[in-house]
Amino acid sequence: MVLALAMATPVSAQGARSKVYISVDLEGIAGVVANSQTSAGGLNYDWARRLMLAETNAAIEGAFAGGATEVLVNDSHGSQTNLRADEIDRRAMLITGQPKPLGMAQGLDSSFTAAVYIGYHAPGSTADAVHGHTFNNALNTVKLNGTEVGEYGLNAMVAGYFGVPVVFVSGDKAAVDMAQAFTGADGLSVKEGIGYYAAKTMHPLEAREKISAGVRAALVKRIARRPVTLTTPITLEIELAALYHADMAALVPGVERVSGRVVRYTGTNALTVYKVSRLIMNLARD
Numbered sequence: 102m103v104l105a106l107a108m109a110t111p112v113s114a115q116g117a118r119s120k121v122y123i124s125v126d127l128e129g130i131a132g133v134v135a136n137s138q139t140s141a142g143g144l145n146y147d148w149a150r151r152l153m154l155a156e157t158n159a160a161i162e163g164a165f166a167g168g169a170t171e172v173l174v175n176d177s178h179g180s181q182t183n184l185r186a187d188e189i190d191r192r193a194m195l196i197t198g199q200p201k202p203l204g205m206a207q208g209l210d211s212s213f214t215a216a217v218y219i220g221y222h223a224p225g226s227t228a229d230a231v232h233g234h235t236f237n238n239a240l241n242t243v244k245l246n247g248t249e250v251g252e253y254g255l256n257a258m259v260a261g262y263f264g265v266p267v268v269f270v271s272g273d274k275a276a277v278d279m280a281q282a283f284t285g286a287d288g289l290s291v292k293e294g295i296g297y298y299a300a301k302t303m304h305p306l307e308a309r310e311k312i313s314a315g316v317r318a319a320l321v322k323r324i325a326r327r328p329v330t331l332t333t334p335i336t337l338e339i340e341l342a343a344l345y346h347a348d349m350a351a352l353v354p355g356v357e358r359v360s361g362r363v364v365r366y367t368g369t370n371a372l373t374v375y376k377v378s379r380l381i382m383n384l385a386r387d
Contacts, residue, residue, distance in 0.1 A: 120213045121169040121320065122265065123193075124205050124256060125157050127178035128222040128232035129272025131291035131308035134300050139232065141180055150183045152305050153220060156271070159309035160219050160316050161190040167320030169214075177205035177252075178220070203372075204236075204379055205252060206259040215326065216260045217316055218286075221272035223279055224251035229294035230275040236378070239385035241340040241362070243378065246331055253280040255378055257329040262371040266326035269319040271312050273300060284329055287319040335374045337366045339381055346385040353380060 127139050130152050138149035157174060164172045172193040176184045181199045189195055201207040209216065223230035226242050226249065235243045235251050242249050245258065253276065257267045267284040270277055274290035281288045289311050292302035303311075341347045341362045350356055350364045356377070359365050366377045 118171070119169050120171040120173065121164040121167075122209050122213045122216045122260075123157065123160050123164065123172060123174045124177045124216070124218050125153060125160075125174060125184065126205070126218075126220040126222065126252070126272070127153050127183060129220040129276055129291070130156055131303050131305045133220075134231055134292075134298055134302075136298075139179070141183075153178070153183055154185070154188055155305065155309050156219050156312055157184060158190045159313040160217055160269075160271075161193045163313040163316030164217065164320065165192060166313070167317040169320065173208050173213075175205065175207050175209075203259060203375070206256045206375070209260060209263055209265060211263040211265070213263070213265045215268040215320060216257075216265050217268060217319075218253055218256065218270045218272070218280065219312065221253050221270055221276045221280065222251065223273065223275035223294075224249060227251075227275045227279070229296070231273040231292065231294040231300045232297065233275070233294075236382040237386065239342045239346050240382060241342050242338075244336075244338040245374075246336050247338075248283075250283060251276060251279060254283050254329075255375055257284045258331060258335075258371050259375050261329035261331070262375075264328050266328045268326055269316050271308075271315070285327060287315060287322075289315045331371060333369045334367050335369065335371060337368075337374050337378055339364055339378070341381075341385055343385075349384040350381045353377065353384070356381070 137143035138145045175196040223233045224235045225233045267286045269287045270280040271289040274293040277288040277290045291308040292300040351358045356366045
């Protein structure tokens with residue numbers, strides 16, 4: 102299903118320019134479990150976004166300690182305005198707001214040495230996944246070449262398109278286990294799901310220390326990191342939560358209706374496949 106066709110040089114072995122890309126979500130942050138924490142306007146949202154900010158800064162710190170000369174952070178949760186530009190580590194650049202053509206992968210290109218995913222969660226069909234979903238709850242399952250993936254997989258496909266390996270992932274245990282199997286990245290489970298709204302969590306201070314150390318270690322390892330490269334043609338299959346969502350998705354040129362709630366798109370260009378997944382997600386919004 103996944104072929105590692107390209108080799109990547111460790112950051113520590115790069116020349117003067119080593120760029121690290123960091124995509125940050127909120128549901129996979131240590132201590133975060135409830136809608137009141139992940140939804141703007143929720144009772145504990147401001148508290149949760151501070152935790153998100155702290156884990157982001159820990160990852161930035163680890164990236165520079167690991168040899169990065171440039172770091173780009175992409176706010177990848179909800180409105181994608183959770184991180185405040187005046188509060189992140191001043192050495193990093195921030196992408197904030199939406200819509201963005203590549204969403205959670207916006208800003209990534211072939212000039213980057215490595216990609217890091219912080220605060221990630223598993224897909225919605227996964228047992229013991231905290232806030233499991235892929236893009237939104239209207240997408241029951243998303244498969245690439247027959248393998249179910251979450252946001253980590255779709256974003257890793259984009260990274261692979263640009264020849265960029267994913268080197269580190271943090272989030273809940275279910276997400277990290279799946280992401281590591283798909284990407285080969287180093288991983289840190291900051292919490293273990295007990296249910297959709299419950300988890301056994303690492304202390305946020307401990308999580309930050311381990312994220313910083315983990316990102317640094319992932320970047321300085323003297324091993325060849327391999328970007329995710331899917332065999333072509335790439336088949337994207339999405340099961341939607343509602344029949345009328347599938348009605349809308351089936352209007353997209355090239356998308357076929359497999360069954361009542363399942364649609365499929367096949368293409369040879371990973372970036373186009375990713376954009377189709379985002380289009381279907383937007384068509385499935387109520």
